[in-house]
Amino acid sequence: MKNQKIIIIGGGIIGLSIAEQLLRRGHKPVVLDKGPFAKEASWAGAGYLDLRDAAHMGGDFLKLCRLSYDLFPHWVERMKQDSGIDPEYLLCGSLGLVFNGEEENVIKHIESITSFNGLQSEWLTPQAIRRKEGHLSDKLKAAWYLPQTCQVRSPRLAQALLRVLEKGKATLHENEEVRGFIRQGDKILGVKTSSGEIEGDQVLLAGGAWTGGLLDILGIPLPMKPIRGQVVLFKAEPGLLRHVLFSSTAYLVPRLDGRIYVGSTQEEVGFDKSTTKEAIEKLTQGAYRALPILEKAEVEATWSGLRPKGVDELPSLGKIPGLENLWIASGHFTHGILLSAGTGHLMAQALLGEKPDLDLGSFAPDRKPVQPHLV
Numbered sequence: 001m002k003n004q005k006i007i008i009i010g011g012g013i014i015g016l017s018i019a020e021q022l023l024r025r026g027h028k029p030v031v032l033d034k035g036p037f038a039k040e041a042s043w044a045g046a047g048y049l050d051l052r053d054a055a056h057m058g059g060d061f062l063k064l065c066r067l068s069y070d071l072f073p074h075w076v077e078r079m080k081q082d083s084g085i086d087p088e089y090l091l092c093g094s095l096g097l098v099f100n101g102e103e104e105n106v107i108k109h110i111e112s113i114t115s116f117n118g119l120q121s122e123w124l125t126p127q128a129i130r131r132k133e134g135h136l137s138d139k140l141k142a143a144w145y146l147p148q149t150c151q152v153r154s155p156r157l158a159q160a161l162l163r164v165l166e167k168g169k170a171t172l173h174e175n176e177e178v179r180g181f182i183r184q185g186d187k188i189l190g191v192k193t194s195s196g197e198i199e200g201d202q203v204l205l206a207g208g209a210w211t212g213g214l215l216d217i218l219g220i221p222l223p224m225k226p227i228r229g230q231v232v233l234f235k236a237e238p239g240l241l242r243h244v245l246f247s248s249t250a251y252l253v254p255r256l257d258g259r260i261y262v263g264s265t266q267e268e269v270g271f272d273k274s275t276t277k278e279a280i281e282k283l284t285q286g287a288y289r290a291l292p293i294l295e296k297a298e299v300e301a302t303w304s305g306l307r308p309k310g311v312d313e314l315p316s317l318g319k320i321p322g323l324e325n326l327w328i329a330s331g332h333f334t335h336g337i338l339l340s341a342g343t344g345h346l347m348a349q350a351l352l353g354e355k356p357d358l359d360l361g362s363f364a365p366d367r368k369p370v371q372p373h374l375v
């Protein structure tokens with residue numbers, strides 16, 4: 001498997017993580033992006049690394065999320081050392097906010113399933129909440145505390161990955177769109193791009209929400225929908241908030257420099273990345289409800305990003321059926337940043353013919369879709 005030329009289509013957090021893992025194993029991958037690297041979903045994402053949803057869903061998805069969560073600290077520290085860029089990985093904990101009986105019932109239901117799946121958590125009284133966070137609303141009835149929630153700034157993580165890839169002499173082409181494939185029977189010989197043709201031994205699709213379009217070119221039906229998420233960024237004083245907050249109206253992620261990221265909607269509006277007045281207002285009010293002191297803070301920016309969602313809530317990881325050397329790592333939906341470490345590790349193993357540390361059968365592109373988890 002040495003000296004293979006592996007072409008990765010898509011330089012978001014997923015494509016870059018796989019490229020970095022290939023580089024660590026002595027390969028020099030080629031990464032192509034139709035735009036600048038990591039400026040789509042991977043730039044827009046909040047970067048909280050949290051096992052609530054995974055523990056709620058259970059099964060192999062929980063195993064995948066846990067594997068990635070466990071790889072994160074060491075992976076990110078090594079990247080920080082090798083790149084000189086700090087992705088601000090923090091173990092900050094999170095609070096699920098309860099203002100009323102309905103919210104309490106929802107969280108208690110989630111708790112009953114997640115505790116069964118081994119997730120540690122604790123209920124806090126209003127007094128105990130105040131000892132953790134001094135500025136939360138005094139209307140809070142209780143909070144569900146998850147000590148293991150972490151966060152990372154995904155644009156910085158992507159910059160660190162890119163620096164490591166540049167230093168390792170990977171081939172990185174921005175603004176080079178893949179528009180077609182050179183195919184011979186069941187084999188892909190290379191890709192046709194906006195600038196010419198590139199031959200390769202293996203090709204991996206990591207095009208995020210655009211991956212479905214790439215498969216369309218080959219006549220392979222594998223749906224990949226963009227799910228828009230809108231975001232509001234507040235500029236506040238450092239230390240105003242320390243934990244990630246989850247509530248029924250918004251979630252808040254505090255950065256070390258005082259900025260507070262407030263997300264997010266889930267909308268099916270095609271590839272439209274605009275923001276809407278209604279959604280921004282709703283998120284802003286959701287933030288004020290949790291942390292009233294934010295009413296004094298400036299809204300610094302708003303934006304949106306497109307999460308890639310496949311046939312269900314799981315990513316597709318593995319070989320495309322019917323083709324010898326075409327792979328996919330896409331559809332990470334709301335978990336792509338959490339899953340970047342694990343996806344890089346497992347896909348590099350699979351691409352290089354090793355047995356992946358986790359069986360990827362549940363994530364096969366042609367699997368039977370799993371039911372959505374309903375809260």
Ligand SMILES: Cc1cc2nc3c(=O)[nH]c(=O)nc-3n(C[C@H](O)[C@H](O)[C@H](O)COP(=O)(O)OP(=O)(O)OC[C@H]3O[C@@H](n4cnc5c(N)ncnc54)[C@H](O)[C@@H]3O)c2cc1C
Pocket residue numbers: 009010011012013014015032033034035036037038039040041042043044045046047048049176177178179206207208209210211214228229230231263264304305306307308329330331332333334335336337338339
């Ligand atoms: C608002 C929001 C909040 C989120 N919060 C979190 C969170 O807190 N935690 C978490 O774990 N996840 C979160 N996510 C999800 C996470 O951001 C995504 O799952 C992840 O970024 C997907 O990464 P990707 O590399 O697959 O896709 P992308 O980052 O979209 O990258 C795909 C890349 O492929 C390129 N591409 C596409 N087509 C072609 C082509 N034909 N040729 C060349 N290049 C091509 C694109 O230009 C793009 O750069 C959030 C997402 C959003 C939008």
